[in-house]
Amino acid sequence: MSMPSSLLQRRAARLGPNVSTFYDTPLHILRGEGCWLWDADGRRYLDAYNNVPHVGHAHPRVVAAMSEQAAQLNTHSRYVHTGILDYLDRLTGLLGHGLDQAVMTCTGSEAMDVALRMAQAATGATGLIATDNTYHGNTSAVTALSTRRPPIGGRPPHVRLVPAPDALSGLDGDIFAAHVAEAATALQEEGFGVAALIVCPALANEGLPCPPAGFLQPAAAQVQKVGGLLIADEIQPGFGRLGSHWWGFEQQGLRPDIVCLGKPMGNGYPVAAAIGTAPVVSAFRTAFGYFNTFAASPVAAATATAVLDVLEEENLRQNAEATGAALLARMRSMHHPRIADTRGHGLFFAMEFQTQEGTPCPVTAKAVVEGLKARGVLAGAIGRQQHILKLRPPMVFGPAEADLLSTALQETLEALPDVP
Numbered sequence: 001m002s003m004p005s006s007l008l009q010r011r012a013a014r015l016g017p018n019v020s021t022f023y024d025t026p027l028h029i030l031r032g033e034g035c036w037l038w039d040a041d042g043r044r045y046l047d048a049y050n051n052v053p054h055v056g057h058a059h060p061r062v063v064a065a066m067s068e069q070a071a072q073l074n075t076h077s078r079y080v081h082t083g084i085l086d087y088l089d090r091l092t093g094l095l096g097h098g099l100d101q102a103v104m105t106c107t108g109s110e111a112m113d114v115a116l117r118m119a120q121a122a123t124g125a126t127g128l129i130a131t132d133n134t135y136h137g138n139t140s141a142v143t144a145l146s147t148r149r150p151p152i153g154g155r156p157p158h159v160r161l162v163p164a165p166d167a168l169s170g171l172d173g174d175i176f177a178a179h180v181a182e183a184a185t186a187l188q189e190e191g192f193g194v195a196a197l198i199v200c201p202a203l204a205n206e207g208l209p210c211p212p213a214g215f216l217q218p219a220a221a222q223v224q225k226v227g228g229l230l231i232a233d234e235i236q237p238g239f240g241r242l243g244s245h246w247w248g249f250e251q252q253g254l255r256p257d258i259v260c261l262g263k264p265m266g267n268g269y270p271v272a273a274a275i276g277t278a279p280v281v282s283a284f285r286t287a288f289g290y291f292n293t294f295a296a297s298p299v300a301a302a303t304a305t306a307v308l309d310v311l312e313e314e315n316l317r318q319n320a321e322a323t324g325a326a327l328l329a330r331m332r333s334m335h336h337p338r339i340a341d342t343r344g345h346g347l348f349f350a351m352e353f354q355t356q357e358g359t360p361c362p363v364t365a366k367a368v369v370e371g372l373k374a375r376g377v378l379a380g381a382i383g384r385q386q387h388i389l390k391l392r393p394p395m396v397f398g399p400a401e402a403d404l405l406s407t408a409l410q411e412t413l414e415a416l417p418d419v420p
């Protein structure tokens with residue numbers, strides 16, 4: 001049975017236009033478990049895309065922790081509760097590097113918004129530097145960093161975007177740093193100063209170029225040299241996705257002043273955070289206070305704690321490393337004239353497609369995403385032109401699931417229309 005058009009019409013009528021869905025025929029998913037999703041017709045799909053259900057859809061341990069705490073107490077953070085303190089003791093222990101204090105939020109966007117203000121409060125400067133092919137969230141301040149839909153009235157002058165590193169043009173950390181230095185100088189000359197460089201250490205939304213270790217260090221040094229802070233957006237690489245490390249900044253050998261966490265943190269429960277060094281967070285608290293009704297609640301703490309429990313007890317970071325390496329090797333053995341590059345780190349993969357002329361090929365990426373879906377595997381596309389296949393499954397994706405995905409990908413590539 002295909003998706004009834006009445007349901008899509010009802011959705012458009014109630015949610016408004018331009019509320020996107022994935023796939024030519026959108027999915028109506030009713031149930032999830034581990035790496036699997038079931039649609040309204042009972043068809044099962046292997047989820048190779050979603051990073052929010054980090055320890056697997058509907059993980060019983062997480063569901064139990066959430067519901068048991070909800071059955072006991074859920075209040076806002078103006079009452080004292082040890083749940084969030086115990087959680088943050090544990091989380092900051094995993095982060096290290098003096099990242100000791102947290103502002104809890106409900107979404108990654110809020111965490112990024114707070115992080116920008118932390119940097120501005122701590123430095124007294126307002127200038128912000130980000131890449132020109134990124135997304136850090138949906139608040140008014142954070143949207144100013146996005147390229148795709150720039151703010152109405154134009155980008156504010158205190159925001160400077162630098163060319164995003166690109167895997168196919170060659171990754172040179174010194175060139176990236178030179179762009180950052182140029183942006184920093186311009187911000188200083190214009191009187192904004194440099195509050196922060198905001199960057200995802202895996203450059204996930206930039207197309208996952210898989211920067212080599214240390215790639216971002218020269219850029220970070222340029223900003224820190226002029227008194228700016230480094231904000232690491234760990235919303236995608238954090239919590240062990242890269243397998244080799246808990247955090248993307250560790251893989252890059254960076255010492256961020258602030259990290260932002262979100263998506264995987266609550267396995268679907270809305271919990272996120274901006275975590276900084278004590279002086280940075282103190283400057284923010286002094287300047288702004290900050291209260292967020294639903295953040296730092298006992299249920300948020302119980303849920304996020306259960307996510308850490310499962311990650312550690314089920315060795316999911318180690319699984320990401322081992323399963324990810326094996327799957328990447330298989331993906332790299334696949335050939336098609338449109339494949340320009342296949343790369344990955346842990347359970348995070350990109351397969352980039354180009355035309356014969358060497359330009360981005362979104363048509364192939366879309367055909368692969370649809371072909372995988374037809375074979376029961378869910379994937380997505382990224383890149384400036386949506387020309388890069390993106391795979392980012394839940395961390396419980398094991399060798400059996402990797403086998404299924406490889407077979408479906410191989411079959412999909414073989415079934416693509418002939419190209420000269």
Ligand SMILES: Cc1ncc(COP(=O)(O)O)c(C=O)c1O
Nearest residue numbers: 107108109135136137233235262
């Ligand atoms: C790198 C990055 N930062 C921030 C966000 C915003 O997070 P949220 O959607 O939870 O507000 C996203 C969301 O896609 C993201 O990919």
